[in-house]
Amino acid sequence: MHSPTGPDTARSRPALSTPVALLLAAGAGGLWALSAQPRGWWPLLPLGVAALTVALHGRRLRPRLLIGAIAGAVLYGSTLAWLTGFAVAGYVGIGLLEALMLATAVGLVPTARTGRWSGGWWSGGWWALPAGLVVLDAIQTRFPFGGFPLPALVHSQLDGPFVLAAPLGGSLLVTAAAATAGVGLAALVLTRGRRRWVAVGVSVAVAGLPIALGATVTTDPAGTLDAAVVQGGGPRGLRAVFTDPQDTTDRQFAVAEQVTGSPDLVLFPETVISVDGEIAGSAGDARAAALARRLGTTAVVGVVERQGSGFRNAAVAWGPDGAILGRYEKEHRVPFGEYIPGRELLERVTDLTTLVPRDAIPGEGVALINTPAGPLGVVISYEVLFADRVREAVTAGGQIVLAPTNAASYVTEDVPAIEVAGARMRAREFGRTVLQSAPTGYSVVVGPDGTVLAQSGLGDPALLRETVALRTGLTPYARTGDVPVLILAVLILLAPLTRRRTNGATGE
Template identity: 75%
Template sequence: MIDDAAPRQASDRRAARPAVPLPAAVSLAVAAGAAWALAAPPRSWWPLLPAGVAALTIALHGRRLRARLVLGGLTGLVLYAWTLAWLTGFAVPGYVGVALLEAAMLAVAVALVPTAGIGRWSGGWWGLPVALVLLDAAQARFPFGGFPLPSLVLSQLDGPFALAAPLGGSLLVTALAATAGVGLAAVFLTRGSRRLVSVGIAAVVVGAPLAAGSAVTTTPTGSLDADVVQGGGPRGLRAVFTNPQDTTDRQYAVAEQITGSPDLVLFPEAVISVPGSIAGSAAESRVADLARMLDAPVVVGVAESQDAGFRNVAVLYGPDGTLLDRYEKKHRVPFGEYIPGRALLERVTDLTALVPRDAIVGEGVALLDSPVGALGVVISYEVLFADRVREAVLAGGEIVLVPTNAASYVTEEVPAIEVAAARLRAREFGRAVLQSAPTGYSAVVLPDGRVVAQTELGAPGLLRETVPLYTGLTPYTRLGDLPFVALAGFTLLAPALAGEVRRRRALQRQCDDRQ
C-alpha cells in the first residue's frame, strides 16, 4: 500500500487544500497518463498535456516519496503502454522492456518533486514542470544515446506554447505547458489570496516567454523551388524482406513527373542500395542523368554496404551530374540500424536476423555545400534530436533536409512523430524543413512550423513548393539545452538547499542560546 498524505504545517493547511483521498489520487494519475497519450501524435490534442499535468499535480499534492514514486509510475505505465504499442510490430519483449523503462524514468522524475512548501512557488507541486523538463532532457540522451519518441513536447506543435521554441527549444515548451497545468491545479489546490497569487505567477511565467519567443525571427536570404519525391509502396515490411530495386524504381517513377528545372530535388533515405561506394556505380549514373536532365541539384539517400557494416548516406549531385558532397548519418536507430550488445543478443534471440549488419557511425558536419546554398541535413531518426539540427544550422545551413524512411512501421504513429519533430526543429532554429519518405509522410514545413504540403501514407506523391532560405541564429541555437538543464536542476534542488540553510541557522541559534 502506498503512503498516504504527508503532514503539513498549519500555515500550509490554511493556504492549500488537504490531499485528495488515495483512490482519487490513483484515478487522477491514470487520467493523467491517458490525457498525455491522447495528446501525442498523430492526435496532437495539445490541451491534454497541461490538463494531464493538472490531474497529476492534484494527485501528488501532499504525498510522501513512496506515494509519488508509485503514482508517477502508474501515470507512466498508462502513457507508454499506449503510445509505444507500435513497437509490438517488431518485438513484444522489446516493447515491454522499453515501456517499463520509460515508465520508471517518469516515476523517478515525479518522485523528485518535493513535498515541502506546498502552496509556495519554491517547492511542492510547482516542482513538477521542472521534473518533466529533466525527463525530456534525459529521454534525448538515454537509453542508447536517446529515445525521444515518447517525448511529451511533440504534442504541442498546434498549441500556443510552441511559440517559445526559438527561445528555449523543447525544454522551454515542456516547461510552459506543464506550468500552465500547475496553474490549473492551483485553482483547486489553493485558497483565498494564495489562489490569485499562484495563478498570477503561473500566467506571468508562461506569458513572458511566449511573448518573447514569438518576437524572435531569423533573416530571409532568398528562396528555393524544391521538389520532394515519395515513391509510395507497401508499408510494414523490413528492408531485409523487400527488393531494394523495386523501392528505387518507385522513386524514379515519381521523379519523372517533375517538370521544368527546380532549384532542388530531394529523395528519401536509403532508396538506393549499392555494394561499396555509390561513386562510379550504375546507380550513380542514374542519379547523375536525372540531375543533368532537370539541370538541378539532387539529394538522394543511399545505403552503401561495407565489410564492416553499412553507411547511411545523403549524397548531393550537381546540375552537371557530378558528386558534390555527402553526409553520413551519425545518430543510428537502436535495433533498427544497429543492435546494442549484438554479441550477447545473438546468443538468445533471432532479432539480429532483422538487422544483419550494423550501420557505421558517420563523420563530418551535417551540411551539404550546394550551388543553391548551404543545405543542413539530418537523416530520419536524427530529426528527433535538436543537437543534430543545431550542428547543421551553426555550420551555416539555410534550410534543413530530412531524408527519412518509416516504411517499416504499419501504423501512423512514427511518421506522425517525425512530422511533429520536423515542425519543432523548424520553430527552434528558424529554418524551413523538407522531409522526404518513400511511403510517407513527406512534408514541407515553414520556419514557423506550419506544414504547407504533406503526402498520404503509402501513396506516391510529388511535393513542389517554394520555400524560404534563412540565416541568423535564434537564442536557442546559440544556447542549446545546457543552460535550461542546469536551471531546472538548480530549481529542483533549491527547496532542499534552502531547508538545509534554515536547519543550519536554527542549530547555530540553539548553540548561541546555550552560551
C-alpha cells in the same frame, strides 16, 4: 516554529486519498497519451500536468514514485504499442524503462512539507513538477542508446501557443511553459484565498513570458528555393530484409521523372539506392547523375553503401552537371533498427539480429552539404528528433534543413507522425524550412515557423513542389542549446532542499 495546523496550512487543500490519487495518475497518463502524435491535442498536456499535480500534493517519496509509475505505464503502454509489430519483448522492456524514468522524474519533485511553507510557493513541492518533466525530456534525448524520444511530451504542442517559446529555449522550454500552465490550473484546486490568485498569476507570467519573447524571434531571409520532394509510394509494414531494394529505387525515380522545369533542388528519401561498395561509379550513381543533368538541378538522394559486415547510410548530392558534390553520413543510428546493441549476446538468445543483419557505420563530419542550391543542412530520419543534430547543421551555415527518412517498416502512422512533429519543432527552434522526404510517407514541407505547407498521404506516390524560404541568422536557442533551460530546471528542483537547510540552521 510554526504549527502544521496554523493558518498557512489552512490555505492549502489536504492530500487526496490514495485510491483517488492513483486514479488521477492514470488519468494524467491517459491525457498525455491522447495528446501525443498523431493526434496532437495540445491542451491535454497541461490538463494532464494539473491532474498529476493534484495527485502528488502532500505525498512523500514512495507514493510519488508509485503515482509517476502509474502515469508512465498508461502513457507508454499505449503510445509505444507500435513496437509490438517488431518485438513484444522490446515493447515491454522499453515501456517499463520509460515508465521508470517518468516515476524518477516525479520522484525528483521535493517532499511535501508542513509548517511555514505549507500552502505557499513550494507547497508539497508541486511547483517543481515542470522542472522534473524538463529533466525527463532532456534525458530521453540522451538515454537509452543515445536517446529514445518516442514519444516526447513536447510533440503534442505543435499547434498550441506554447510552441512559440521554441526559438528562445527549444523543446525543453516549450515543455516547461505547458507544464507550468498545468500547475497553474492545479493551483485553483490546491490553494485558497490570496495564495490561489498569486499562484495562478505567477504561473501565467512564467508560462506566458517565454511565449511572448519567443514570438519576437526571427531569422533573416536569404531568398527562396524551388524544391521538389519525391515520394515513390509502395507497401508499408515490411522490414528492409524482406523487400527488393531495386523496387524502392524504381518507385522513387518513377515519381522523380514527373518533375518538370528546372527546380533548384530535388530531394529523395533515405535508402533509395543500395550498392555494394561506394556509390561513385555505380549504376545508381549514373541514374542519379542523369536525372540531375536532365533537370539542371541539385539532387539529394539517400544511399546505402554495403561495406564488409556493415553499411553506410548517406545523403549524397549530385550537381546540375551530374557530378557528386558532397555527402552527409548519418551519425545518430536507430537502435535495433540500424544496429543491434550487444549483438553478440543477443544472437545467442533471440532471432532479432536476423532483421538487422548489418550494423550501420556511424558517420563523421558536419551535417552540411554545399551545393549550387545553397548550403544545405542535412539530418537523416531518426536524427530529426534530436535538436543537437539540426543545431550542428544550422550553426555550420545551413539555410534550409533536409530530412530524408524511411518509415516504411511501420504499419501505423504513429512514427511517421512523430517524425513530422520533430520536423516542425526543429523548424520552430531554428527558424529554417525543413523538407522531409519518405518513400511511403509522410513527406512534408515545413515553413520556418513550423507551418505545414504541403504533406503527402501514407503509401501513395506523391510529388511535393513548393517555393520555400531560405534563412540565415541564429535563434537564441541555436546559440545556446539546452544548457540554460536544463540548468534552471535543476536549480528549481534543488531550491527547496537549500531552503530546508537554511530553515534548519535558523531553527525554524
